[in-house]
Amino acid sequence: MGHLEHLNEVFKAIDENQEEFVELLREAVEIRSVSADPARRPDCIKMCEWARDQLKSVGADTSLWDLGFEKPDLPLPPAVFGVYGRDKAKKTLLIYGHLDVQPAEKEDGWNTDPFKLIEIDGKLFGRGSTDDKGPVIAWIAVLKILKRLGIELPVNLKFVLEGMEESGSEGLEEGLKNNLDKISDVNFSCISDNYWLGKNKPCLTYGLRGICYYFVEISCARQDLHSGINGGSVPEAMNDLVWIMSQLVSVQGEILIPGIAELVAPLTKEEETLYDNIDFCMETFKGEMGSHGLLADNKQRLLMNRWRYPSLSLHGIEGAFSQPGAKTVIPAKVTGKFSLRIVPDLTPEATDKLVVNYLNALWAKRGSPNQIKITPCHGGKPWLADFRDANFSAGARAIERVFGTTPDFTREGGSIPITLTIQELTGSPVMLLPIGASDDMAHSQNEKLNRENFVKGMKVLAAYLFELGA
Amino acid sequence: MGHLEHLNEVFKAIDENQEEFVELLREAVEIRSVSADPARRPDCIKMCEWARDQLKSVGADTSLWDLGFEKPDLPLPPAVFGVYGRDKAKKTLLIYGHLDVQPAEKEDGWNTDPFKLIEIDGKLFGRGSTDDKGPVIAWIAVLKILKRLGIELPVNLKFVLEGMEESGSEGLEEGLKNNLDKISDVNFSCISDNYWLGKNKPCLTYGLRGICYYFVEISCARQDLHSGINGGSVPEAMNDLVWIMSQLVSVQGEILIPGIAELVAPLTKEEETLYDNIDFCMETFKGEMGSHGLLADNKQRLLMNRWRYPSLSLHGIEGAFSQPGAKTVIPAKVTGKFSLRIVPDLTPEATDKLVVNYLNALWAKRGSPNQIKITPCHGGKPWLADFRDANFSAGARAIERVFGTTPDFTREGGSIPITLTIQELTGSPVMLLPIGASDDMAHSQNEKLNRENFVKGMKVLAAYLFELGA
Ligand SMILES: [Zn+2]
Ligand SMILES: [Zn+2]
Ligand SMILES: [Zn+2]
Ligand SMILES: [Zn+2]
Structure with a gap:
């Protein structure tokens, strides 16, 4: 059932048809699907319909999930749901x-029109080229090639494509929950929405940190005071706040909150080994x-x-x-903001408790008559997959076929909330398989995707399907 | 020469003619001389000409000092210079x-039109009523009364009135320096541009604190970083800065910078005694x-x-x-701002040296690899007069004649830079003689001057002239 013998044929066809897929990416980049801009909402919707049509054209059963409204008169773009293959004998892969x-905007400092795909020295410049239209189109390209070659897919696919990711994925979690029955048979998930650690070596990503964010508000007066009139008469809120903020982390970066370090999962030998061969240069990073x-x-x-x-x-x-400038205000109410990036086995709940207890203890020690208000907010759990599972093994073998080298197994310091959402709602293991390189400038000016990453990315995705189904 | 016997007559005439002076204040308030608003510059100039005409009408020799331009096409209002009396046998008083x-703007929260004088319950509401048109007109009123009664002034007067005080007195210091010969014979100066400590008891002000302002810039990276991607890898500038800021002053308000306390002039017995009877309630202030x-x-x-x-x-x-909101930035460059209000015998130079040395010592102790830049800026010297000198004695006796009580001798925590400028350029002692009360709301909405303060203020000024010339 694996059909691994087809792979050379597939790789050859990808190489020969790459121009067609660059053109597809060109079409997609020209649709200005900026989700943060209400005026561009029709383009976001158009982009979702475009992707639905692409999936349809390769033979997927598609539907658009209505996700409701962002606010009155501002509809959310629909999620695109696609089903490709319903063979009960095969595993099912969800692709996000x-x-x-x-x-x-060109004026932000782009060298070229951000909504025109322009190739310079093998780099495909354009907004969305690497985040995340390129990877989505790489999947579509793979399906086009397989269909054209008449090769049966070794796994069933389910696509979930959204149009609000850059605006907090609004509506998607609810949409998934409303369609739980449609994703309940998923065995694996794969997300291509992050980047290589460097520019040269591919990687697979098995962990993301969570986050706990805190507001510490201290007030000393009803309204701002003047340091000439009031300086020397009132215990100042800023003085308390900078002291509290100075007691959170040492100059060496150690977190000074008791109990945090103890909740961190111990480093295993196998995990430690992963770090030795990672392609990473401290001096370059610095x-x-x-x-x-x-x-x-x-x-x-x-x-x-x-990580x-x-x-x-x-x-x-x-x-x-x-x-x-130099204003002589004594601020009446100041709110310090800090956050912890958390890792297993720290939960947001446990972290909140340790942080709030510590802040309260600091405050008692301070002995200030001022008022304090501690607000923990929007905790996000860390995500950690098993880099030894079948999903990662398939991904690693796919990369080895295309690049001739095993990937680095990486984690990331930030969070991609959809990862955990998909893992929890499908109850299946997720893998992050990046296609772009570290210098792709996602979210910044002159975003690009190397043609080589794009083409090799298609090959990796194809190989991954066959490895997964093998 | 003192003519103190005329005072009852003068007081009576002030009482009887007070309506006339309220009308003068009404005229002045209607001239919208907002120096911060370039569109109102013609009104500022008109207001200066109005005051010149008033001085002229009582017999002063007047001139307008051209102070040049704020910027091209925006002339500074002229300073009004007036000379009243040139009797070499008399002392000369400068009035600023x-x-x-x-x-x-009405919309800022004024209950009435700010540029119409409106009396409610004995309070004269209007912008400039207390800061500083009321006090200037109180002087003019005294001259009108004396002229009308045919009473000779016991001192020579020199007026310096400006139209840019609320915008940093731009041009005035240079104007005074260009006319040093015209003020070189001044024996005393009097400024009515501050307020009583409370609402009921008059005061004379003999001291102002100076200020030394500091910027402490710490940088840890070329541009802002992301706490997900970079958190845990780089020593953060904010962490260093809050620590430094936490080491400057204790929770009890003590300045932790060595050497500062030692340079403060010791408290004298006589000075200490002044504080005992001051009309001030801690609980009200709090x-x-x-x-x-x-x-x-x-x-x-x-x-x-x-003070x-x-x-x-x-x-x-x-x-x-x-x-x-909750942004997860690691700021690359942060600048902490703090200031010291300084008092004799602290000079800005000595303060800067102690502060910079301390910050450097803290930084060495911190042992951070980040970069620090310490910038002391715009130091202003403190001002301290001798509350036992002839100027203050005359002021105190004048107040006693009008209010039947000796004034409180006060200092202020902020600075009024013109005070020191006038003291230094005339080489003569300055006294601050406030007319308005602490609740006059200068600079705020619903600024007012109590009719009683206005009228008694005129009497105090008249009595002060006679005491000074006695
Ligand atoms: Zn993305
Ligand atoms: Zn993105
Ligand atoms: Zn003023
Ligand atoms: Zn003012």
């Missing part, structure tokens, strides 16, 4: 992708950030700090003077 | 006041601020904290996330 893009130092002195520990250990960042203060 | 006002605590447990110490000891306030941070 998104069709909307980040805003882009140079790209333009930072003056790093919080680890070797590659392994630095990557672990970013498998929690970190605490101080984001800023609301309510204090934040403009240029 | 300003003719421009803060912006005001209630007005809506604060949760105070940095002193008795009235004397609280007032000293505000005769330095204070350190943290104003805010530029470059960090300061908007509502």
